[in-house]
Amino acid sequence: MFLGVDGGGTKTALCLVDQDGLLVASAQAASTYYFSEGIGLVEHVLQQGISAVCARAGISPQDISYSFFGLPSYGEVSSDVSILVAAPRSVLRHDRYTCDNDMVCGWAGSLAAKDGINVISGTGSMTYGEHAGHRVRVGGWGELFGDEGSAYWIAVRGLAAFSRMSDGRSDAAPLHRLLRQHLNLRTDLDLIDVVLNQWQGDRSEIAALSPLVVEAARQGDAFAGAILADAARELAEIVDTTRRRLEFPQDTPVPVSYSGGVFSADSVRATFGQQLAALHDGYQLHQPLFTPVVGAAIYAAKLAGTPLSDSALQRLRATESAAASAPATLDS
Numbered sequence: 001m002f003l004g005v006d007g008g009g010t011k012t013a014l015c016l017v018d019q020d021g022l023l024v025a026s027a028q029a030a031s032t033y034y035f036s037e038g039i040g041l042v043e044h045v046l047q048q049g050i051s052a053v054c055a056r057a058g059i060s061p062q063d064i065s066y067s068f069f070g071l072p073s074y075g076e077v078s079s080d081v082s083i084l085v086a087a088p089r090s091v092l093r094h095d096r097y098t099c100d101n102d103m104v105c106g107w108a109g110s111l112a113a114k115d116g117i118n119v120i121s122g123t124g125s126m127t128y129g130e131h132a133g134h135r136v137r138v139g140g141w142g143e144l145f146g147d148e149g150s151a152y153w154i155a156v157r158g159l160a161a162f163s164r165m166s167d168g169r170s171d172a173a174p175l176h177r178l179l180r181q182h183l184n185l186r187t188d189l190d191l192i193d194v195v196l197n198q199w200q201g202d203r204s205e206i207a208a209l210s211p212l213v214v215e216a217a218r219q220g221d222a223f224a225g226a227i228l229a230d231a232a233r234e235l236a237e238i239v240d241t242t243r244r245r246l247e248f249p250q251d252t253p254v255p256v257s258y259s260g261g262v263f264s265a266d267s268v269r270a271t272f273g274q275q276l277a278a279l280h281d282g283y284q285l286h287q288p289l290f291t292p293v294v295g296a297a298i299y300a301a302k303l304a305g306t307p308l309s310d311s312a313l314q315r316l317r318a319t320e321s322a323a324a325s326a327p328a329t330l331d332s
Helices: 040-057 078-092 103-111 151-167 174-183 190-198 203-207 210-218 222-246 266-279 292-303 310-321
Strands: 002-007 012-017 023-029 066-071 097-101 116-121 125-131 134-139 254-259 283-285
Touching: 002 040, 002 292, 012 040, 012 292, 023 040, 023 310, 040 078, 066 078, 066 103, 066 292, 078 097, 097 103, 097 292, 103 116, 103 125, 103 254, 103 292, 116 222, 125 222, 134 222, 151 174, 151 190, 151 203, 151 210, 151 222, 174 190, 174 210, 174 222, 210 222, 210 266, 222 266, 254 266, 266 283, 292 310
Parallel strands: 002 066, 066 097, 116 254, 254 283
Antiparallel strands: 002 012, 012 023, 116 125, 125 134
8 A cells, every 4th residue: 555645835735546546535634834833843743644545445544555755845954854754754753764755745646656757746846756766856946936927927027017018018908907807906006005915925825826817818918928938948948958958869859747736737738838839849738647645655566666557546546537526525
């Protein structure tokens, strides 16, 4: 039995998968993003989540063959790594597990933990890839000086376009109207109050405006369309950098997949694919095969030295698709 844990920024998803590719149980708990509440939060959330998923499977943590924990911000604060690595041990009561950044879950889910590159574009952006035992991350530097092509990056450029339209530095376009309506602005300058005063510049609140840029582009807004095209180019560039750093041979196909809400926009996916093709003719762009949490379980099996067979992966795709309802959310 393999445990996958995807500790995203808003929730922690857990699942148990067996060697035959059966999705045995799943659960959700609060986020393990600990910067606001302290690092002790991580063990607390894992205790709840692991207890719940094991109870649903009718097993104990000692019955788990191997686990993979994808934790947000893992590796980004060196002094915290040893504490994060130790957190699962008190819950599992054994050392059959590995911890890493939650970006690995996205890669493992999208590509079934096989060599290739996954690009993430949600609130932030980054890539993670593996090839011939090498592992590379590119991007993910945060909203102040990175995260190009992310929802936050798109939204900030949308807000800048709004200000130019309001001033008359650019012609009015659908994005101006959509933002006014969505934020219920009495005057255009109220945007400053909403974003800087009421939201305090909150990263997630700002990133949540990115669908308005997508809708404006759909309505023919040239400024919004240019923002999305630039986002797709930035994302293709970090994929290409990852390929070069992984040293894929020039004539070797490079599987690429994606995760994150920005890729729900058809225009972004289309332009991203075009940009990839222009950068290198060996890219093979795929839709994600599995969710990140299932990817974490697949990776756990691989790390244990017993990777799931192709037939087991096919069965797992079927069982994941057949899951009738989302798992219940636990209180934090």
